Amino acid sequence: MENRPVHFIWILDVSYSMMGEKIGQLNYAIREAIPEMQSVAHDNPAAQLLLRVLTFSSTANWHIANPTPVESFTWQDVQVDGGTNLGDALYAVARELETPPMPQRALKPVLALVSDGQPLDEWRDGLRAIDATPWGKKAVRVAIGIGADADRGVLQEFLANPELQVLDANSPKQLAAAIRWASTAAVKAASQPVAGGTPGGAKQLAPAYAPPALDDDDDDDVW
Incomplete structure (x- = not known):
């Protein structure tokens, strides 16, 4: 079978409200999830x-700009800076979901959007830009709310x-579990060709694509 690309884009809130334990745990959780993503890719x-990886604060920046094969991917820690301009980030993602640069025969x-706050800009305009692209409509989307x-x-x-x-x-343990789930279940969903050969159809998400219940410890830190 022809090898077809699955483009996975982390969209990470690195505003000042993420300072301290949150940003440290986010870096740790994604770094630890990479081997599991490699295992899913192998299967x-x-x-x-x-x-x-795209980060957003007062501006949106490609932290890791080039699509990198998971086998050779190395996590580079993100740092906090500025406000929460989600709209800028969504516009940046929308530009990458056009064809080109996206290939026609991708999966x-x-x-995967991760945020702990509230947008400070016209974020719906950026979301509409994503929805207006063919690949934006087809995308498997995951959202993680921190705190x-x-x-x-x-x-x-x-x-x-x-x-x-x-x-x-709402805690380091839950964040680690959420990142691990997003890194594996969503990739599995994206890697499956759509039934009937119609990418982006109404039934593109399998029933198994549902967030898990995240257990927690009573003595764990709560954000």
Whole structure:
């Protein structure tokens, strides 16, 4: 079977509200999830998993700009800086979901949004830009809300599917579990060709694509 790319894009909130334990745990969780992503890629030889990372604060920046094969991917820690301009980030992602630069015969991309706050810009304009691209409509989307201040309404709109749920990460343990799930289950969903050969169809997400219940310890830190 022809090897087809799965583009996985982390969209990470690195605003000042992430300072301290949150940003440290985010870096740790993604770094620890990379071997599991490599294992998922190994089990899906028909798909080539390519990773990149976009961060957003007062501006959006490609932290890792080039689509990098997961086999050679090395995590580079992100740092906090500025406000929460989610719209800028979504516009940047939308530009990458056009064809080109996306190849015509890719599998569904994965967009994984992680945030602990509320956007300070016109973020819906950026979301509409994603939705206006063919690959944006087809994408498997995951949203993780860190702590009590994360705007779950914004994250739910990003998912664009009422049957999907925002993953709540209110402690280091929950964040690690959420990142691990997003790094594996979403990739598995994206790696499966759509039934009937119609990418982006209404039934593109398998029933198994549902966030898990995240257990926690009573003595764990709560954000």
